[in-house]
Amino acid sequence: xxxxxxxxxxxxxxxxxxxxxxxxxxxxxxxxxxxxxxxxxxxxxxxxxxxxxxxxxxxxxxxxxxxxxxxxxxxxxxxxxxxxxxxxxxxxxxxxxxxxxxxxxxxxxxxxxxxxxxxxxxxxxxxxxxxxxxxxxxxxxxxxxxxxxxxxxxxxxxxxxxxxxxxxxxxxxxxxxxxxxxxxxxxxxxxxxxxxxxxxxx
Amino acid sequence: xxxxxxxxxxxxxxxxxxxxxxxxxxxxxxxxxxxxxxxxxxxxxxxxxxxxxxxxxxxxxxxxxxxxxxxxxxxxxxxxxxxxxxxxxxxxxxxxxxxxxxxxxxxxxxxxxxxxxxxxxxxxxxxxxxxxxxxxxxxxxxxxxxxxxxxxxxxxxxxxxxxxxxxxxxxxxxxxxxxxxxxxxxxxxxxxxxxxxxxxxxxxxxxxxxxxxxxxxxxxxxxxxxxxxxxxxxxxxxxxxxxxxxxxxxxxxxxxxxxxxxxxxxxxxxxxxxxxxxxxxxxxxxxxxxxxxxxxxxxxxxxxxxxxxxxxxxxxxxxxxxxxxxxxxxxxxxxxxxxxxxxxxxxxxxxxxxxxxxxxxxxxxxxxxxxxxxxxxxxxxxxxxxxxxxxxxxxxxxxxxxxxxxxxxxxxxxxxxxxxxxxxxxxxxxxxxxxxxxxxxxxxxxxxxxxxxxxxxxxxxxxxx
Ligand code: SF4
Numbered sequence: 001x002x003x004x005x006x007x008x009x010x011x012x013x014x015x016x017x018x019x020x021x022x023x024x025x026x027x028x029x030x031x032x033x034x035x036x037x038x039x040x041x042x043x044x045x046x047x048x049x050x051x052x053x054x055x056x057x058x059x060x061x062x063x064x065x066x067x068x069x070x071x072x073x074x075x076x077x078x079x080x081x082x083x084x085x086x087x088x089x090x091x092x093x094x095x096x097x098x099x100x101x102x103x104x105x106x107x108x109x110x111x112x113x114x115x116x117x118x119x120x121x122x123x124x125x126x127x128x129x130x131x132x133x134x135x136x137x138x139x140x141x142x143x144x145x146x147x148x149x150x151x152x153x154x155x156x157x158x159x160x161x162x163x164x165x166x167x168x169x170x171x172x173x174x175x176x177x178x179x180x181x182x183x184x185x186x187x188x189x190x191x192x193x194x195x196x197x198x199x200x201x202x
Numbered sequence: 203x204x205x206x207x208x209x210x211x212x213x214x215x216x217x218x219x220x221x222x223x224x225x226x227x228x229x230x231x232x233x234x235x236x237x238x239x240x241x242x243x244x245x246x247x248x249x250x251x252x253x254x255x256x257x258x259x260x261x262x263x264x265x266x267x268x269x270x271x272x273x274x275x276x277x278x279x280x281x282x283x284x285x286x287x288x289x290x291x292x293x294x295x296x297x298x299x300x301x302x303x304x305x306x307x308x309x310x311x312x313x314x315x316x317x318x319x320x321x322x323x324x325x326x327x328x329x330x331x332x333x334x335x336x337x338x339x340x341x342x343x344x345x346x347x348x349x350x351x352x353x354x355x356x357x358x359x360x361x362x363x364x365x366x367x368x369x370x371x372x373x374x375x376x377x378x379x380x381x382x383x384x385x386x387x388x389x390x391x392x393x394x395x396x397x398x399x400x401x402x403x404x405x406x407x408x409x410x411x412x413x414x415x416x417x418x419x420x421x422x423x424x425x426x427x428x429x430x431x432x433x434x435x436x437x438x439x440x441x442x443x444x445x446x447x448x449x450x451x452x453x454x455x456x457x458x459x460x461x462x463x464x465x466x467x468x469x470x471x472x473x474x475x476x477x478x479x480x481x482x483x484x485x486x487x488x489x490x491x492x493x494x495x496x497x498x499x500x501x502x503x504x505x506x507x508x509x510x511x512x513x514x515x516x517x518x519x520x521x522x523x524x525x526x527x528x529x530x531x532x533x534x535x536x537x538x539x540x541x542x543x544x545x546x547x548x549x550x551x552x553x554x555x556x557x558x559x560x561x562x563x564x565x566x567x568x569x570x571x572x573x574x575x576x577x578x579x580x581x582x583x584x585x586x587x588x589x590x591x592x593x594x595x596x597x598x599x600x601x602x603x604x605x606x607x608x609x610x611x612x613x614x615x616x617x618x619x620x621x622x623x624x625x626x627x628x629x630x631x632x633x634x635x636x637x638x639x640x641x642x643x644x645x646x647x648x649x650x651x652x653x654x655x656x657x658x659x660x661x662x663x664x665x666x667x
Contacts, residue, residue: 020395029604033266034284035283035287036240037348051625051631078395081495082426082622083330083603084330084346085238086349107429107431111362112347112348115350170222170224173222178353178360178361179352182226182357185218189357193228197459197460198230198323199230202459
């Protein structure tokens with residue numbers, strides 16, 4: 001696989017408010033009835049969109065054409081909790097999103113997104129809140145998520161972001177697709193397996 | 203140095219530190235199913251990789267199987283396509299598949315333990331977040347995404363970061379009518395749905411020690427609902443007794459040697475933890491969720507709190523200050539990897555024996571595996587349920603996530619023994635799920651509304667409405 005280094009992502013933003021948005025909401029299970037990930041993006045947040053439309057108050061941002069070109073998504077706390085389905089980050093990425101900025105993520109979602117080359121960076125609650133406001137009120141604002149300087153820039157303000165060092169290194173060095181790494185020096189893997197009593201036969 | 207089971211198992215499986223700072227961790231057992239593996243096999247094919255250790259991966263089919271008519275080809279063509287794809291992949295790569303003909307098919311987290319595949323000291327991965335269930339045996343087991351399923355197929359390893367360990371000690375003895383489900387719902391409520399992010403939960407204390415393996419599985423199963431990717435219980439005599447003579451467990455002298463290794467892995471008494479939490483079992487009551495995540499729960503006799511989230515209240519159609527007991531239900535579901543094992547069905551059957559499901563309630567029992575189903579039938583539990591008006595189904599995930607044709611309609615309310623009450627989880631975008639123990643589900647099915655199982659079994663006064 002070709003090495004793709006990911007240093008910065010820029011573009012407009014899709015604001016998705018709410019804590020604990022679970023992967024069943026990101027992509028409901030009925031859309032998992034397929035042997036491929038193709039077309040998942042058309043069902044992203046589908047039930048939430050429908051619910052928002054029914055309430056008439058406000059349409060869900062994922063259903064709003066203004067946000068269609070977005071490449072950065074802004075979320076709140078514990079985003080992607082629940083089911084381990086990679087279908088969730090797949091649907092988001094296939095929708096065109098290349099980086100997520102939020103308060104925090106579920107670990108499995110974070111790992112899945114990382115494996116797809118989609119950084120999930122975190123920022124302080126007040127930063128996230130300001131970014132959400134900005135994306136909602138001025139949807140044409142350009143956002144820049146920079147993993148080199150560890151900042152997010154939007155409008156005229158630049159704020160700090162965080163990303164655990166291993167994930168950051170993986171993006172910067174283009175090793176976020178772990179398979180190649182795991183297959184190098186395979187003798188060590190056999191050595192570990194041989195030392196495990198349940199593999200060597202007690 | 204004294205250490206935790208987590209640390210010992212982690213160290214024994216560490217291959218090396220990767221340049222990214224992550225650990226390359228060897229995975230002792232890889233379980234696959236039809237929903238999260240087909241794309242992983244496609245990625246493997248695209249890379250031209252083989253399966254490195256085909257004998258360390260085992261497949262089954264659970265999420266999409268119809269539980270009524272299981273004749274092939276399935277009437278549901280998408281389900282048929284997913285199962286055929288799994289069959290083809292297993293055949294092509296030499297992976298054993300426990301399919302519908304095997305007599306051992308079932309929910310992946312039910313069959314791993316009951317076949318003795320799940321053993322103490324293993325690292326276990328599966329493309330499913332409830333893989334934490336297997337931690338009940340003192341294994342380090344976690345859910346992974348499809349790209350990681352590909353990694354495990356290709357290399358039997360994961361690139362992963364270590365977790366901190368939080369010891370959760372449940373002291374004392376819970377009262378009557380309080381089940382493992384109530385204990386874990388209480389833990390999640392106390393620590394929050396994201397309280398466990400970054401942690402493995404080690405469960406211990408008198409309550410956990412006294413629990414059966416089935417109950418420990420219920421506890422570990424829902425670790426992920428508290429944000430903890432891994433949950434485990436140190437192995438003890440109960441663990442070894444459970445495993446003895448299971449199909450894939452070691453036999454004879456090997457079993458004795460295995461027990462010696464397994465016991466050496468339990469956390470040392472003076473091991474250091476990153477955090478400790480103590481819960482008093484006497485304070486735990488039968489618990490029911492009222493909201494849209496598993497942390498939004500109350501005891502059955504308690505009012506919905508004043509600070510309850512408005513979005514959740516609106517979705518569920520409930521109000522602050524309201525009690526959950528007395529909430530009418532439309533559907534009762536007993537099953538899932540949380541509570542679809544034989545002991546769960548026995549307890550539910552004990553409560554429904556001699557009663558009938560309320561006339562407006564659709565009630566179903568979906569055993570967690572074909573073995574659970576067969577064992578229950580040998581005890582006549584199927585008759586107890588069907589005489590009481592429950593449907594008795596084939597094994598699978600069924601209405602836990604509604605990927606087959608068992609699903610809620612419209613705004614139906616379901617008393618469910620499963621693990622997630624997320625919006626839309628049971629198949630209808632507006633369907634509402636109340637999580638509780640299987641005994642509470644059984645009582646609700648009979649009464650037609652949420653009732654306190656302690657009163658139900660004591661007086662049976664609510665019967666026959
Ligand atoms: S029973 Fe439910 S939670 Fe368990 S594996 Fe099946 S779908 Fe997932």
